[in-house]
Amino acid sequence: MEKLIRLLHEGNYSLVVAHGEIRTFSGRGVSDLYALSGEDPGFLRGASVADKVVGKAAAALMIVAGVSELHADVISRPALDLLAGSGVKVGYAEEVPHVINRSGTGWCPLETRCRDLRTPEECVAQIRDFMNAMNNR
Secondary structure, three states: OHHHHHHHHHOOOOEEEEEOEEEEEOOOOOHHHHHHHHHOHHHHOOOEEEEEEEOHHHHHHHHHHOOOEEEEEEEEHHHHHHHOOOOOEEEEEEEEOOOEOOOOOOEOHHHHHHOOOOOHHHHHHHHHHHHHHHHOO
16 A cells, blocks of 8 residues: 555555556546446456545445545545445545535535435435536536
8 A cells, every 4th residue: 555655646646546557547536436437347346545535425436346445645524434334444644524625615516415425325326417417518
């Protein structure tokens, strides 16, 4: 995991995933994680992940995909609550009450959508709806 964390920081990536090979990503929000879970879900099953910011939506995607371990530079309390008991080994540098939006004026839109949901599967359905709406703009 130390190698992934170092790569995350040195390469200024937003996401690093290792499962045999290492893949790096620089997308915003959950876009890369969401795309990877749809395009190559087998790569995430049992993978190790280093991520800059993990909110409840990203946590849900990782749980459903079967990620085995996660390091987050910043993780939200709702994400930690969802990850508890999931079997994902979690490490992080900083815990925050929630992920904020890009403008710093409130909650991240996906953190808001997933706030009151109880299961990862419910969250993934909300993420799918959100991503479809974003792609249809």
